Amino acid sequence: MNIPDDELACDYVLDRLDPRERTEFEARLVADDALRQRVRDYEDGLAARIFELPPRSPSRQVWARIAEKTAAAPGGAKVGWGNVFKWGIAAMIAISLASIAAERWIDRPTLVVVALDQGGAGPNRVSIARVGSGPNDAFAQLAAVAASHWEDAKSPRSFVVYDPTTSQGFIAVRDLPRVAADTHYQVWILNRRTAISRPAGDLNGSGLYSFAVDPLPGEGADDLRVIVTREKGSALAREPGTDVVLGG
Amino acid sequence: MVRIGGGDREALRRLFNQYRLPLFALAVRMVGDHGAAEELLQDCFVRIWRSAGTYDAHQSQPFTWTVTILRRMCIDHLRRRRPEIADVDAAESPTEDSVRATVVRHEMSEQVSRALGHLSEGPRAALELSLFSGLTHEEIANRLRLPLGTAKAWIRRGLVALRGELQDFSR
Numbered sequence: 575m576n577i578p579d580d581e582l583a584c585d586y587v588l589d590r591l592d593p594r595e596r597t598e599f600e601a602r603l604v605a606d607d608a609l610r611q612r613v614r615d616y617e618d619g620l621a622a623r624i625f626e627l628p629p630r631s632p633s634r635q636v637w638a639r640i641a642e643k644t645a646a647a648p649g650g651a652k653v654g655w656g657n658v659f660k661w662g663i664a665a666m667i668a669i670s671l672a673s674i675a676a677e678r679w680i681d682r683p684t685l686v687v688v689a690l691d692q693g694g695a696g697p698n699r700v701s702i703a704r705v706g707s708g709p710n711d712a713f714a715q716l717a718a719v720a721a722s723h724w725e726d727a728k729s730p731r732s733f734v735v736y737d738p739t740t741s742q743g744f745i746a747v748r749d750l751p752r753v754a755a756d757t758h759y760q761v762w763i764l765n766r767r768t769a770i771s772r773p774a775g776d777l778n779g780s781g782l783y784s785f786a787v788d789p790l791p792g793e794g795a796d797d798l799r800v801i802v803t804r805e806k807g808s809a810l811a812r813e814p815g816t817d818v819v820l821g822g
Numbered sequence: 823m824v825r826i827g828g829g830d831r832e833a834l835r836r837l838f839n840q841y842r843l844p845l846f847a848l849a850v851r852m853v854g855d856h857g858a859a860e861e862l863l864q865d866c867f868v869r870i871w872r873s874a875g876t877y878d879a880h881q882s883q884p885f886t887w888t889v890t891i892l893r894r895m896c897i898d899h900l901r902r903r904r905p906e907i908a909d910v911d912a913a914e915s916p917t918e919d920s921v922r923a924t925v926v927r928h929e930m931s932e933q934v935s936r937a938l939g940h941l942s943e944g945p946r947a948a949l950e951l952s953l954f955s956g957l958t959h960e961e962i963a964n965r966l967r968l969p970l971g972t973a974k975a976w977i978r979r980g981l982v983a984l985r986g987e988l989q990d991f992s993r
Contacts, residue, residue: 584978587882588952589890590959600881610880617886619981623953624889627847632860637838639864644831644871713880742880772827773875784880788824810876 579609587616597778604744604784605717685719685737689730690747690802690820712740717784720744724782732820734800741787745800747820748780757806762814763787764799771814777802823884827875834871841885845892852896852954853903862899866892897956948973949980 585591586599603610716737723729724746736743745761753759759777763785764770774785787798801821805811825833845866849859869891877887944966951962963973 580978581974584974584981585959587886587981588977589893600878603881613882616978616981617883619984620889620953621883621885622984623949623981624848625844627844627851629843630847630850630859632842632846632863636842636860636864637835640838640867640871641831641835643864643868644834770828772824775876775878784878786824786879788828790825790828810873812872812875 580612583609583612584616587613587620601778601781601783604782605721607714685716685735687719687723688734688736688800690732690734690745690800712737713742713784716740716742716744720746720782736798741789742784743787743800744782744784745802746782747777747802750777750779750819752779753804756808757804758808758810759819760803760805760811760814761785762801762803764801764814765790765793765797766799767797768793773810773812773814774800776810823874823877823879823887826871827877834867834874837870837884837888838867841888845888848889848954849892849896852893852956853899858899862892862895866895869895893956900956944968945976945980948976952977952980 582591582595582599586596591599603613716735720735723733723735729746731748732746734743734745747759750759759779761774761777761783763772763774768790770790772787774787775783777783785800799821801814802819803811803814804817804819805815823833823837826837842863846859846863849862849866850856853859853862866888870888873891877884882890948962948966948968951957951965952959955962957965959974959977960970962968962977963970966973968976
C-alpha cells in the first residue's frame, strides 16, 4: 500500500473524491484486495466515531413521513411483462443461469461464464477448488477468474462471471460506444419469472465491474438475467429503458 | 440493501430502525438543529429508497454508504444556511484554539477519548472537522494553518486510531 493509495482510500471513505476520482477508485477496488481492506479500516474508524456520538432519537413522525413519501415514490424498479415483451425477448439476451442452483451444494463450486455479445451462446461453467471459507475468499477467487477471462484474448468481448454460491458476479464490457454527456449505461438484474428488475449500477465505459444479487424470496439462480441499457440523463434510472445494448 | 432496491419497504423500515439513532446523532451534530436534522434524516431515507439499487457491497459497507448520503445532505444544508462554509478563504479564519474549543469539546465516550487520546490536539481537531463540519481538506488546513498534506495525514491517523481502539459497530 503506497501513500497515494492510502490517501485515496481515506478520501473515498470521507467522500472527498470528485466524481471522476471516485469512479476510477471504485473500479480499482474490484481487483485490489489490499485497497479494499484499507477502505474497510477507514470505514470502521468512521463508523466507530459516529456510533460513539451521544445517541439521539428522532420523533416517531420521522418514520411516518418516510413511509408516506416512499409510498408515493416507487422504490426498486419493477417492470411488468408488457415492458419485457416490448424489449423483445430476442433483443434482451438474457443470461440464463439455468441448472446451477443445485451446484450450491457440491464441493467444487462452479462459476458460470456467459457471453453478453454472442447471441444465443450458452453458458460455460468453470469448476474451481475453493480456497478458504470466508466470503472474502470466495470474492477473491471470483475476481481472479473474472480477471483471467478479461485478459484472455479468446474470451468474449463482454461477459458475465457469476458465482451462484455467493450470489456475486462480475460483468466485463469492452468497446462500448461513447455516449453523449446526458446519457449513461446501466446494468440490470432481471428476474424473468417475476419480471422484477433491479438496477445494479452504472458503467462508465469498458471495464470489469462487480455486482451482487440478493435473491428475492422464491427466486432461483436460473431466473436471473443481466442486461445493459443506455439511459437518458446522468441520474440512475429506476426502470430499464428500451435501449438494450448488451444482453441482447 | 438489495431488497430495498427491489422495492421491499419492510427492509427499509428495518434499516431505519437499525441506524436511526447514530444517523440522527450525526445529523444533529452536523447541523446543530433538531428539526432540520429530522428533515435531513427523513430525506436521507427517501433517497436510500430511491437509489438502493445502486449500492455495491464490494465498495462500501451499508452503514458507510448511508452515512455518505446523510453527510452530503447535511453539508448541502450547511452551505445553504451558512455560505461562509463554502467560502472559508474569504472569511476570517478562526484561531486553532477556537477551532479546538468549538469542535473538540464533545461528549466522547471513554473508548473514543482513549482512542483520540493517542492523538495530539491538532490531529483531533482535524479529524473532527473532517467528519462533522463539512469543510474541505483545504479549508481545514487553512483553518488550522497547516500544510494540506499534514492535515490529510492527521485525519488518516485519527481514523486509524479509532478503528484500532473500538469495536466494529457497523456490521
